[in-house]
Amino acid sequence: MLEYANLKALAVVVSEGGFDRAAKVLHITQSAVSQRIRQLEEKVGQSLLIRSNPVVATPTGKRLLRHYSQVQLLESELRSELDADDPNHPTTVRIAVNADSLATWFLPAIAGMFSRHAWLLELIVDDESYTHHLLKNGEAVGCVTTTENPMAGCSSEFLGTMEYLAVATPEFAARYFEWTKASDNTSAQITQAQLTKAPAVVFSTKDKMHEKYLAQYFQMLPGQWWQHSIPSSESFLEAINLSLGYGLVGHLQAKPLIDNGILIELTPQQRMRVPLYWQHWNIKAKQTTLVYRALAATAQHHLLQN
Numbered sequence: 001m002l003e004y005a006n007l008k009a010l011a012v013v014v015s016e017g018g019f020d021r022a023a024k025v026l027h028i029t030q031s032a033v034s035q036r037i038r039q040l041e042e043k044v045g046q047s048l049l050i051r052s053n054p055v056v057a058t059p060t061g062k063r064l065l066r067h068y069s070q071v072q073l074l075e076s077e078l079r080s081e082l083d084a085d086d087p088n089h090p091t092t093v094r095i096a097v098n099a100d101s102l103a104t105w106f107l108p109a110i111a112g113m114f115s116r117h118a119w120l121l122e123l124i125v126d127d128e129s130y131t132h133h134l135l136k137n138g139e140a141v142g143c144v145t146t147t148e149n150p151m152a153g154c155s156s157e158f159l160g161t162m163e164y165l166a167v168a169t170p171e172f173a174a175r176y177f178e179w180t181k182a183s184d185n186t187s188a189q190i191t192q193a194q195l196t197k198a199p200a201v202v203f204s205t206k207d208k209m210h211e212k213y214l215a216q217y218f219q220m221l222p223g224q225w226w227q228h229s230i231p232s233s234e235s236f237l238e239a240i241n242l243s244l245g246y247g248l249v250g251h252l253q254a255k256p257l258i259d260n261g262i263l264i265e266l267t268p269q270q271r272m273r274v275p276l277y278w279q280h281w282n283i284k285a286k287q288t289t290l291v292y293r294a295l296a297a298t299a300q301h302h303l304l305q306n
Contacts, residue, residue, distance in 0.1 A: 002040065002043060002044075002064070003036075003039065003040070003043075004071075005036060006036040006037070006039055006040040006043075007040065007064060007067075007068040007071075008026070008068070009022065009026065009033050009036035009037060009040075010036075010037060010040060010048060010049075010057075010061065010064060010065065010068070011065055011068050011069075012025050012026055012033075013033065013037065013049065013055055014049070014055065014056065014057050014061070014065060017053075017054025017055055018053070018054055018055050019033050019034055019037075019055070037049060040064070044060060044064070046058070046060045047060070047061075048060055048061035048064065049061055057137070062136075062137045062138060063138075065137065065138040065139070066136070066137065066138025067138070068138065069094070069138040069139070069141065070138075070141075070281055070283050072092075073091075073093070073141055073283070073285050073287065074283065074285055090118055090119060090120050091117070091119045091120065091287065092119070092120040092121075092122055093114075093119055093120070093121055093122065093141060093142075093287050093291065094122040094123075094124065094139065094140045094141055095121070095122070095123055095124070095140055095141065095142050095143065095144075095291065096123075096124045096125075096126060096131035096132075096134040096135060096139070096140040096142075096143035096144070096145075097123055097124075097125060097131065097143065097144045098125070098126065098127060098128035098131060098144055098145075098276075099125050099127075099203065099231075099232070099233040099236075100128070100162060100233060100250045100253075101128070101144050101162075101276065102123065102125060102233065103233040103234065103253065104250065104252040104253060104302070105252060105298055105299065105302040105303070106144065106295070108298060109294050109295050109297070109298030109299070110291060110294045110295065112294075113290055113291070113294045117290075119287065124139060124140055126206075127203070127204065127206040127207050128144065128145055128146045128274065128276065129145070129146050129147070129206070129208070130206060131143040131144060131145045132145040132147045132151060132279055135151065135154065135279055135280070135281070136151055141280060141281055141285070141287065141288055142278060142279065142280035142281070142288050142291060142292070143278075143279050143280075144159065144276055144277070144278060144295075145276070145277055145278075145279055146274055146275060146276065146277070147277065147279065148275070148277055150279060151279065153281060153282055154279050154280060154281055154282060155279065155280060155282055156277045156278070156279045157277060157278045157279075157292055157296065158275065158276075158277055159276045159277060159278055159295060159296060159299040159303060160275075160276060160299040160300070160302070160303025160304055160305050161273050161274065161275045161276065161303055161304040161305070161306075162250045162251065162252075162273075162274045162276060162303060162304075163250070163251040163271050163272070163273050163274075163304055164209060164213075164248040164249060164250055164251070164254075164271060164272040164273075164274065165248065165249055165250075165251060165254045165255075165258075165265050165268075165271055166213065166246060166247070166248055166265065166266040166267045166270070166271075167240060167246065167247065167248075167249050167254050167257070167258065167263040167264065167265055167266065168240065168243075168245070168246035168247075168263065168264065168266055169240070169241065169242075169243045169262070169263060169264075170261075170263075170264055171243050172198075172243040172245070172246060173246075173264055173266060176194055176197065176198035176246075177189050177190055177194050177198065177266065178194075179264065179266075190218075190266055190267055192218045192219070192220060195214065195218055195220065195224075195225055196220075196224055196225055197226075198225075198226075198245070198246060199225075199226040199227060199228060199244065199245040199246075200225055200226065200227040200228070200245050200246060200247060201227065201228045201230060201236060201239045201240050201244060201245040201246065201247035202227050202228070202229055202230075202247065203229075203230065203231060203233070203236050204229055204230075204231040205229060209248055209272055209274070210227070210247070210248055212272065213248060213270075213272050216270075217267065217270045227245070228244055228245050237249060237253060240263065241257070241262060241263070246266060248272060249263075251304075252302060273304070276299070276303065278291075278292050278295055278296070280292065
């Protein structure tokens with residue numbers, strides 16, 4: 001059997017990025033933290049940490065962290081069942097989600113449920129193509145991801161599809177794409193030559209959607225265009241609204257702005273579709289089941305289902 005205190009020390013060292021900060025969180029000495037990690041490593045016979053700055057877990061360490069997180073969730077559920085009215089031990093549910101979902105449909109889907117059960121929500125925001133790594137590493141109990149195939153020990157449920165539209169302000173489109181209000185079909189005016197000079201707005205260097213869009217529809221290679229990188233969903237959209245560049249915006253955010261004349265769609269026949277899935281651990285915890293039900297009900301109304 002693994003000592004729970006040692007597993008907790010491992011989790012805190014990784015989350016805090018070092019032994020000294022972990023000691024302060026655990027209210028013990030740094031040598032005591034080191035001793036607990038050493039005992040755990042001797043028990044499993046492998047190194048669990050890479051002593052870098054910050055400290056990170058080895059693959060075996062990540063597996064233990066995943067186990068520790070699962071045990072925490074089950075214990076938290078047990079406490080709530082034994083004493084449902086005890087406010088001193090609320091259940092914390094860690095979920096990984098992409099920024100576009102968080103900015104639109106995700107929180108309204110689960111807010112009521114978390115309020116009813118008095119659970120605490122801890123969100124980890126990352127690109128939708130990377131959130132499943134957080135689940136794999138044990139940093140989250142579930143994630144909204146583009147990965148359809150379930151990872152080992154997990155289930156995968158389809159939520160719906162987000163459609164991304166290439167949009168810009170009328171002023172930006174007129175400057176770089178010769179768009180006018182009389183234009184009936186702006187997509188006919190977009191050329192590869194224009195796209196090499198028109199600055200794009202991308203969410204982050206992890207986000208490859210814009211790269212795929214230009215490769216699929218305009219046969220362009222990385223490095224053939226200019227771009228702003230803005231890793232904030234709100235600021236990303238604001239940059240487009242301020243005519244800093246054009247970008248791919250999810251239909252839930254883009255369509256109201258298009259309807260109000262704030263933005264125009266540059267390529268109506270050339271959109272990017274991103275299917276989203278809910279992946280979670282295969283453990284008997286009601287939290288993951290109820291979260292999925294809430295997400296699925298809201299996604300049915302906001303995401304494309306075909």
